[in-house]
Amino acid sequence: MTDVQDVRTRLRSAILRGDYAPRQRLIEADLAEEYDASRFAIRNALIQLAADGLVELQPNRGARVREIGVDEAIEITEIRQTVEGLVAARAAERIDDEQIAELRDLGAQMSEAVAAGELMRYSDLNAALHSRVREIADHATAARILEQLNGQMVRHQFRLSLYPGRPAVSLPEHLAIVDAVCARDPEAAAAAMSAHVRSVIETLATGDR
Numbered sequence: 001m002t003d004v005q006d007v008r009t010r011l012r013s014a015i016l017r018g019d020y021a022p023r024q025r026l027i028e029a030d031l032a033e034e035y036d037a038s039r040f041a042i043r044n045a046l047i048q049l050a051a052d053g054l055v056e057l058q059p060n061r062g063a064r065v066r067e068i069g070v071d072e073a074i075e076i077t078e079i080r081q082t083v084e085g086l087v088a089a090r091a092a093e094r095i096d097d098e099q100i101a102e103l104r105d106l107g108a109q110m111s112e113a114v115a116a117g118e119l120m121r122y123s124d125l126n127a128a129l130h131s132r133v134r135e136i137a138d139h140a141t142a143a144r145i146l147e148q149l150n151g152q153m154v155r156h157q158f159r160l161s162l163y164p165g166r167p168a169v170s171l172p173e174h175l176a177i178v179d180a181v182c183a184r185d186p187e188a189a190a191a192a193m194s195a196h197v198r199s200v201i202e203t204l205a206t207g208d209r
Contacts (some may be wrong), residue, residue: 123161
């Protein structure tokens, strides 16, 4: 039998991949069979995912994937703007020569993906860049907060990454982040990251998702 943490990890990954649609019911008996886990493990995993903001527990109706509206998505992104700016500044302070080469390479790959019209690849590289900046920053509390916020925002992020014309806007923003972090300029890194996330907020607000 699979334990609670393993079920939580696997179920969380499935939700983030979009295997379960927003508002889709998560039936304990079905999940127990699917994940080879006890009903107890499934129930506790769902409780934890509800605390993460990914699942909604409904009295007498069980659990379902939580749907996030645009207004809430904007609020979440506003918090991200502050935390991501802090992370970028810290990454600029801590980055070493090898990490600079890694970020430059990611930026080059993102440019290539946009030029080739490979939106899915660009979306993956987008996530990889933000993840690498967080790893370089090595700020455990900020990383934990962003993991939860990004989990709640995943469906909106996915749509933005694939929206026609959006990569042409966000690519220069990402390259500016790379340049500032690699230049070891904390203020410029924070400003570049803040500008990028503000652009996300503006796109969400206008409905161009």
